[in-house]
Amino acid sequence: MWYWCLKNYGLIKNTNAWDEAQVVSTVKNIMNHYMGVPPESFPWKGTRYTQKEFLFSYLKLQMMDFLVHKDAIRDMLEKFPKEGND
Numbered sequence: 001m002w003y004w005c006l007k008n009y010g011l012i013k014n015t016n017a018w019d020e021a022q023v024v025s026t027v028k029n030i031m032n033h034y035m036g037v038p039p040e041s042f043p044w045k046g047t048r049y050t051q052k053e054f055l056f057s058y059l060k061l062q063m064m065d066f067l068v069h070k071d072a073i074r075d076m077l078e079k080f081p082k083e084g085n086d
Helices: 002-014 020-035 051-059 070-079
Strands: 042-044 047-049
Touching (some): 042 051
Antiparallel strands (some): 042 047
16 A cells, blocks of 8 residues: 555646645544644653754754655665565
């Protein structure tokens, strides 16, 4: 299933069949159901953080390091067998 989703993402996006607000809402509902609603803030090593504060102040992740170009995804998918071809 994941292969189909990644492979067809461009088709869905280019034909405006993708409703990002609906997808985000659905994913949030699924995660909240199974994992619980995330806290607004939490204590960590004596300091109270929001999720964004923890990401940027404590973890210091550079989000640009995690962006993937669509060509890289295409190249990755070509290395994996297609579903149904065991």
